[in-house]
């Protein structure tokens with residue numbers, strides 16, 4: 001998968017994503033992540049990319065043209081590379097462009113899984129008070145928020161999304177995530193986990209986990225997931241597929 005991040009702060013984004021699991025996936029060539037500096041597409045001698053909003057109001061807006069030129073350069077590069085790698089000259093499909101905005105649809109694990117199927121993704125990070133609406137109308141395919149709060153820019157949301165999407169790309173994690181239970185699968189939160197020692201601060205590991213009895217361990221984990229979801233995220237339970245017994249457990 002090739003990820004392109006349009007930003008005014010490439011070093012902020014790459015510093016984080018070159019680290020740990022995403023960093024290793026980049027080194028192994030499973031992922032390619034590039035941060036493209038929108039300022040490189042400034043068209044005036046001061047290299048500025050922002051201006052006052054028409055009609056007044058606080059702050060500055062990112063102008064349409066540098067954002068558009070930056071986008072166009074990424075799309076041209078994608079098309080050149082796909083032409084070179086395909087004898088049949090791949091169809092010139094437009095890549096998805098995700099604009100990080102508190103006005104977008106809230107990002108979920110389901111969206112991460114869906115986006116992980118794409119070959120190319122472009123993330124657009126705004127800064128200041130936002131971006132001229134006309135370029136957004138022209139290039140953005142998805143408006144995405146990471147939650148109901150306002151950040152100073154789209155860089156942290158883009159890093160959050162790239163992290164969540166990347167780990168769903170086959171080969172990025174050591175284990176196969178689709179075979180593992182994790183939070184949000186079946187609309188349940190993950191069960192508690194324990195490692196050595198068996199007793200820590202006088203707290204004992206639940207005996208069932210030491211029993212070696214796989215069916216009982218599975219049953220206990222499922223019950224813990226139901227209990228934990230009922231306590232912390234009751235909203236999720238409405239969409240979970242629970243047996244009558246589990247519904248009673250959730251209410252208890």
Ligand code: ADE
Nearest residue numbers: 100101102145146151157
């Ligand atoms: N930009 C500023 N705040 C944001 C948020 N909550 N989600 C996505 N992008 C943002």
